[in-house]
Amino acid sequence: MEYGSHVSDLLGVFRDRGALSRTDVSSLTGLSRSTVNGRLSALSGVGLITPIEGGASTGGRPSSRFEFRADRATVLCADIGATGFIAAVCDLGGNPLARIDRTIDVWEGPERVLPAVLEAFRELAVPTELWGIAIGVPGPVEFAARRVVNPPIMTGWDRFDMAEWAAEHYDVPLIVENDANARAVAEARVHRVDNVIGLKLGTGVGAGLVFNGQIIRGDKGAAGDIGHTRAAIVDDRPRDCRCGSFDCVEAYASGWALQRELTELGIPTSGVRDIVDLVARGDIETVRRVRAAGRVIGEAVADLVSILNPRTIALSGQLAECDEILMSGIRERVYQRAAPLVTRDLRIERSTLGASAGVTGLALIACDALLSSASLERILDAASRAV
Numbered sequence: 256m257e258y259g260s261h262v263s264d265l266l267g268v269f270r271d272r273g274a275l276s277r278t279d280v281s282s283l284t285g286l287s288r289s290t291v292n293g294r295l296s297a298l299s300g301v302g303l304i305t306p307i308e309g310g311a312s313t314g315g316r317p318s319s320r321f322e323f324r325a326d327r328a329t330v331l332c333a334d335i336g337a338t339g340f341i342a343a344v345c346d347l348g349g350n351p352l353a354r355i356d357r358t359i360d361v362w363e364g365p366e367r368v369l370p371a372v373l374e375a376f377r378e379l380a381v382p383t384e385l386w387g388i389a390i391g392v393p394g395p396v397e398f399a400a401r402r403v404v405n406p407p408i409m410t411g412w413d414r415f416d417m418a419e420w421a422a423e424h425y426d427v428p429l430i431v432e433n434d435a436n437a438r439a440v441a442e443a444r445v446h447r448v449d450n451v452i453g454l455k456l457g458t459g460v461g462a463g464l465v466f467n468g469q470i471i472r473g474d475k476g477a478a479g480d481i482g483h484t485r486a487a488i489v490d491d492r493p494r495d496c497r498c499g500s501f502d503c504v505e506a507y508a509s510g511w512a513l514q515r516e517l518t519e520l521g522i523p524t525s526g527v528r529d530i531v532d533l534v535a536r537g538d539i540e541t542v543r544r545v546r547a548a549g550r551v552i553g554e555a556v557a558d559l560v561s562i563l564n565p566r567t568i569a570l571s572g573q574l575a576e577c578d579e580i581l582m583s584g585i586r587e588r589v590y591q592r593a594a595p596l597v598t599r600d601l602r603i604e605r606s607t608l609g610a611s612a613g614v615t616g617l618a619l620i621a622c623d624a625l626l627s628s629a630s631l632e633r634i635l636d637a638a639s640r641a642v
C-alpha cells in the first residue's frame with residue numbers, strides 16, 4: 256500500500272501495521288527523518304500514538320517504537336437489522352468493548368427504533384472520551400447526507416434526518432452506513448484483504464463491496480443490492496418480493512422467503528433463528544430449501560465475481576449460520592459460472608467476526624472519518640492552541 260504525506264497518512268501507517276520504529280515509518284512513507292519526528296511528537300502529544308518498549312536502539316537515541324493508541328477514545332455503534340440491532344462501544348481500532356443485543360422491527364420506523372438504540376447506548380459504559388456515533392442500516396445510504404434513501408423495505412426511514420436526531424443527543428459526529436458495506440469493511444481490514452464481497456444473509460440478502468480498500472457505493476449508494484436483482488432460478492409461478500417487484504433473489508433465498516415457504520409446507524417459524532435450528536436438527540424439507548437458496552444466491556454472486564474479481568466472499572448474518580448447507584450451493588454456482596482465473600484464489604467462507612462484524616466495520620468507518628486529514632488537523636490545532 257502507498258501512503259500519502261499528510262499526518263493522517265502517517266497515523267494510517269500505524270493503524271494498518273501496528274508497532275513501528277521511526278526508521279520503519281520513514282521508509283514506508285518516504286518522509287524525512289525530521290518530518291517523521293515532528294509528526295510522531297504531534298501525534299504522541301494528542302495521545303494517538305504512544306512509545307512502546309522493545310524497539311532497537313539506533314544511534315544513541317532513546318530506543319523507540321510507537322503504536323496507535325486504539326484506547327484513546329471510543330465510538331458508539333448500532334448495527335440495525337430487520338428484526339434487531341446490536342449496539343456496541345468500540346475503541347478506535349474497531350474492537351467492540353461491550354455490546355447489547357436488542358430485538359426490534361425495523362418497519363416500525365426511525366421514531367420507534369432510534370429511541371431504543373439511544374437507550375442501549377446509554378446503558379453501555381463509555382470508558383474514554385466519546386468521539387463518534389455510527390449507525391448501520393439494512394438499506395441504501397446516501398453516505399455524505401447520512402440518511403437512508405429509497406429503501407425497498409425500511410418504511411418510514413426514507414430521507415429521515417438521522418444527523419439531526421443524533422445532534423439532539425450527542426455532540427459528536429455521526430456516520431450512517433449500509434450494514435453490508437460495514438461488514439465488508441470489517442472483513443477487509445481485520446483480515447487485511449483488499450478485494451472483498453461481504454454477503455449479509457439474514458431476513459434479507461445484501462452485499463457490501465470493498466475493492467482496492469474502498470467501499471464501492473455507486474452513484475446513489477445502492478451498489479451491491481443483489482437481493483433485488485432477478486433470480487436466475489425461478490419457479491413457473493412468479494414469486495412476490497417484499498420490494499413490490501417479483502422473482503427477486505430475496506423472494507427465493509432470504510430468511511423471510513424461506514419462512515414463507517416453510518409456512519406453506521406447514522412448518523411455522525418465528526424468525527431466521529428457527530430456520531437455523533431446523534437445519535441443525537437435520538429437518539429434511541428445511542435443509543433442501545436452504546440448499547436451493549444457496550444456489551440462487553450463488554447464481555447472483557457469480558456475476559459479481561466475474562465482474563469484480565474479489566479475493567474473498569465473507570458470509571455473515573443469521574442465515575449464514577446454516578453454514579455448509581447454505582454455502583455448498585453458493586460455491587457450486589460460483590465455481591460453475593465464473594471463469595477459472597477469477598476463482599483460482601477465491602475464498603468463500605463464513606465471517607470469523609460473528610455477530611460483531613457489523614459494529615466492527617461501523618467503528619472502523621467512523622474512525623476513518625474521525626482521523627481523516629481535516630479532522631486530525633482540527634485535533635492537532637486544538638492541542639497546539641491549548642499549549
Ligand SMILES: [Zn+2]
Nearest residue numbers: 483496498503
Ligand atoms: Zn425485491
